[in-house]
Amino acid sequence: MKYVVGNWKSNKNEMEIRDWFMEFSKLWRTRPVSAECTSILCPPDIYLSLCSKLIREYSLPLLLGAQNISPFGMGSYTGEVAASQVREYAQFVMVGHSERRNHFNEDASTIDAKVKLAKKADLRPILCIQGLDTPIPPEVSIVAYEPVKAIGTGKAEESSEAEAVAEGIRSKYRIEAFLYGGSVDENNVTSYMHEQMIDGVLVGGASLEPLKFWNLIQRSLNKS
Numbered sequence: 507m508k509y510v511v512g513n514w515k516s517n518k519n520e521m522e523i524r525d526w527f528m529e530f531s532k533l534w535r536t537r538p539v540s541a542e543c544t545s546i547l548c549p550p551d552i553y554l555s556l557c558s559k560l561i562r563e564y565s566l567p568l569l570l571g572a573q574n575i576s577p578f579g580m581g582s583y584t585g586e587v588a589a590s591q592v593r594e595y596a597q598f599v600m601v602g603h604s605e606r607r608n609h610f611n612e613d614a615s616t617i618d619a620k621v622k623l624a625k626k627a628d629l630r631p632i633l634c635i636q637g638l639d640t641p642i643p644p645e646v647s648i649v650a651y652e653p654v655k656a657i658g659t660g661k662a663e664e665s666s667e668a669e670a671v672a673e674g675i676r677s678k679y680r681i682e683a684f685l686y687g688g689s690v691d692e693n694n695v696t697s698y699m700h701e702q703m704i705d706g707v708l709v710g711g712a713s714l715e716p717l718k719f720w721n722l723i724q725r726s727l728n729k730s
């Protein structure tokens with residue numbers, strides 16, 4: 507199974523999201539895609555419900571993920587969204603993105619708590635790691651390797667280097683899927699998909715445009 511995960515970060519308002527879906531569904535209808543690729547969109551939490559409605563309305567084979575969850579359950583935690591609340595709309599959650607580690611001081615114990623809560627709520631965590639040294643809790647089955655210098659810079663890591671990291675991680679941990687992220691676009695996606703140990707990509711900037719995201723999915727499926 508291949509994965510294409512779109513991370514919208516703190517981008518888009520309601521109108522832009524409606525436009526994105528309208529455009530994306532037009533593209534999708536011109537060439538429907540088999541279930542071979544798990545395509546996951548991670549919008550800001552506040553739009554998860556809208557996106558889930560639009561996915562149903564347009565009958566799109568897209569799944570949803572949150573970009574983060576609370577390290578606590580439901581309760582008196584002002585400003586936080588609990589895993590079980592996210593689960594009403596999403597099937598996945600990203601945990602430990604480097605932007606959260608850097609701007610919100612997330613450490614290994616916070617990340618561990620989030621992974622456990624995700625699993626308890628039946629949300630599949632996609633753990634973002636920055637290299638071979640990032641600890642991976644045993645509950646994690648999908649890992650996204652995102653070298654910090656490649657994120658949003660247009661300087662994607664060579665697929666052979668990412669493959670070497672995939673090999674290192676797979677020799678230490680039993681994971682189901684290894685994704686690469688960091689300046690992936692429609693032009694370089696196939697190089698990652700052709701690697702033996704890489705199952706998919708986590709995409710920021712290029713997921714914001716429906717045509718680019720659609721191309722990414724189409725080209726991911728060209729791996730034979």
Ligand code: PGA
Nearest residue numbers: 657658688689709710711
């Ligand atoms: P990018 O972001 O594709 O814009 O480099 C990737 C990410 O941060 O998940």
